Amino acid sequence: MLTLHGFSSSNYYNIVKHCLLHKGVPFDEHLVYPGMPELVALSPAGKVPALTTASGTTLSESSVLIEYIEEAYPDKPLLPKDPEQRAQVRQVMKMAELYLELPARRLLPAVLGNVPVSDAVKKEVRLTLDKGTASLGQLARFKPWVCGDELSLADIYLRYVLAIPKLVGPSQLQWDVLPAVPGLAEWDARMAEDAVSKQVDADQQANMKEFMAYVGKAMGGAKQEDN
Template sequence: MLKLHGFSASNYVNMVKFALLEKGMAFEQVNDYPSQEASFLDISPMGKVPVLETDQGFLAETNVILEYIDETGEGPALYPADPFQRAQVKELAKLIELYIELPARRCYPEVFFGGKVSDETKQQTRDALIKGAAALKRVAKFDPFVAGAQLTAADAVLLYSLDLAAGIAGKLFDLDLLAEIPDSKALLEQLNQRDSARQVDEERKAGMAEFMAHVRGGK
């Protein structure tokens, strides 16, 4: 059986978990946190999560894991068969990750963990989020899913990136990020109603106290 190494508060872990559930694939979650311990670096070269353990070995990096899941699972396809349409889904997922999720992550310390980030970082983050939202608006279809008629891996990335980024934009910048991307709010609401997303959210809430204890213990 597949084993998903990671913790339930991680949005990247939850992208993979959502995809596994959508594909109907059996898996076991192993509660692991990012680590630079040699034993963990043996399975995750950068010491990050998620990591997918298979019968053949370990896979790191979320986009790689999502593609592996799609190619080996028998459930609904998360990437189109057509090469161009497949590339478009990958483009959307990468755009969301690089220009929305990662900029917002720079402000996580202040929003979620009681720390502070500089005014310069906040300004850079705000500018990057507005630019990223405009880029997503240009290429997303929302018909009804982000890449078109079918749910894809890009929806998994969107679901666990855009809400977080919007929360940061609202709290720090008084910016309604979802309003910058028409139809994104409706899609997020639709995705969150899926059984897979409901299960992921229940497990996220259940694991939050342990995660916060881990963060406090690491300080």
């Protein structure tokens, strides 16, 4: 039995969880937050998620985990057979992470902890996000899925990568990512109606209060250390 380590409020955790649920792979969940000593034993960088395989090997980094799951559990594949089409799926995944999720993440402290972010940082983030939405507009097909007529890893990855710009954009940039790419809002609504998406979203909501309490406690401890 696989064990997925992390917490349901994490978008990267949910990428891996969605893949497992979509494929029907049995797994246990182990709740662990960043900063907990036990997480470092599971993930060298202390990041969520991590995965313990049936043989006891522990792996980390979400992109590594979903590639492992795709290879180890080939039923209901999430990558096309054609090498070029597989590369196109991975291209969307990488672009979305580098130019949408990671820059938007810089504004999370302002949303989660009311930490001021300078206008210069906001401007830099917005420029990178504009590059990301332009790239996505060029690469995505939405016919009806991101890379064509079959749901792929690109759809799952993009859904949870978008969670961060959707969270920070309106309040920090007065900007909404969904209208920025033609077809994105309709695709996003379609993904939200998927049964697996609904299960993941419900688990996320159930975890949110505990996660925010953990964040508040962690940030409070950090402020005391600074004083």
